[in-house]
Amino acid sequence: MKILVILLSSLLLTFTTHATNCHKEGGHSHDEVTTNGLSSGEITDNFININVNGMVCDFCAQSIEKVFMKRIEVKGINVDLEDQKVVIYLEKETDIEDTTISTIFEDAGYTVETINRNS
């Protein structure tokens, strides 16, 4: 019984923490994330939308942010697990080839479905 209480208390604590996190993020709703959201860096007008398959785990998806943010032409990134979408924000007048994008995703364990540019 004591164990059950501990487990339930831990669960309650995590729900509370999650609620706090949501509050802090305020305004980063699901729709905003896919259009204007940002996981890291900054938003630019030059961006690439990528639809991905298999990106279900946050812990593993962190590698995508890490690898893309190391590239000099990348200014920001948004990862949306719910819609399986990643937006890469690029420096003005720069680009990353589709084959490079696909390779990075495959190296991280995911499959690219579509790649679309804003221009």
Added chain:
Amino acid sequence: MKKAIIITKLFFILSFCFNNISARPVSYVGGWTVMSYNDYYRNTLLTHYSPTRKTSYGYTIQYWQNTEYWINAFNINYLAKRINKKHSQANFYLKGGLGLLNTDYEEYNNKNELVSYGEFSFDWETRKYFTSYAANFMKSESVDSTFMQKARLGFAPYTAGYGALHTWLMYELHSMPENDDALISNFVLRFFKSTNLLELGIDQNKNTTVNFIKRF
């Protein structure tokens, strides 16, 4: 009680038929992972590096408490198959290792000998559900020979966004046929945020589990 045994056995069989595992034994290309697994039987510290999307190489230090032996081994993990779907991912892994076992247990006096181990595991997960299965063996020249199986079912009570704190509730069934308790139930709480993963568990004998994973 009989009903509970039947249900647990059924779960074990179903878990075998479905898929499974915990954190990926093969990381992204160029990624390092450090893991610490601690339960009633053993304490394990392992690190691995993934030079390709299909393989990782690592080093393991393990201490088995009841039999008082240390294992130092090199290991290799191979991603045999990955299935990416829109809202799920499944993985099938093969693992192997070779190293040195050292023990002072009972009649053994600082005995050293070669030890090898192998494992196959598979997992399937969505944002909400998780199932995994792993079977492994360990064989040394004369000290020990062990076969273990582990299956897990888990669900996330809420779906957290990218970068937020994620929580999973998991039920694990652990089988070691040579033990008095051949089947052990373990309840595990998994938390992860960013590249840090923590698991806290307690089994039917009130023994605790503490696992930690950090990915670089």
